[in-house]
Amino acid sequence: MTNSNVELLKVQVRWLTERDLDAVYDLEQKCSENPWGPMEFANILMHSNCVGIVVEYQSHLIGYLIYEAQEKSIDISNIAVLPQFRRKGVASQMVARLACSLVHGTRRELRLSVRESNLPAQLFFRSLGFKAISIKRANQEMTEDSYVMQYKHKARVLPTELVMN
């Protein structure tokens, strides 16, 4: 899982804490066409298997990722990077951190759902080696079809230099 063409921005990648929540919520409003509300963040982060990663650049929060550790997979619930910091490898660094945990842990795959209309996100995950494996039909919660995408860990070397400074 590398993006050799990406010139990585020098950032700090760390775990999300409760103190980050306001900044994460603000960031989400600037990033997504269908932003999560405060209740969605509160509900998901209540689960003990739910973890967040944030990225800081010059002490400002510029990206975040939230995932749920399931028995056999790590499910990415949401990911976003501020528009002015996109295409600089920020999201790749967050996902690479999860991919590294597949090397050492018992889980062997990353998964997520991405809306059918969200082509940039589909292309982003494809660039990291994710494949679309099924379609989730629209329902009351999700008004649009979405693709389930999967990244399977294969026994090979993955990047370890994820925190850039």
Ligand SMILES: CC(C)(COP(=O)(O)OP(=O)(O)OC[C@H]1O[C@@H](n2cnc3c(N)ncnc32)[C@H](O)[C@@H]1OP(=O)(O)O)[C@@H](O)C(=O)NCCC(=O)NCCS
């Ligand atoms: C999807 C998202 C997180 C990607 O973040 P990012 O930091 O820009 O991603 P990266 O810089 O790590 O991208 C790595 C590679 O992914 C691909 N990629 C990323 N965004 C792309 C786009 N808009 N179009 C085409 N390819 C894209 C490229 O191959 C890119 O490498 P390159 O820049 O050298 O060509 C960001 O666009 C975003 O926040 N989108 C809004 C929120 C969202 O849709 N989240 C997904 C919910 S499922």
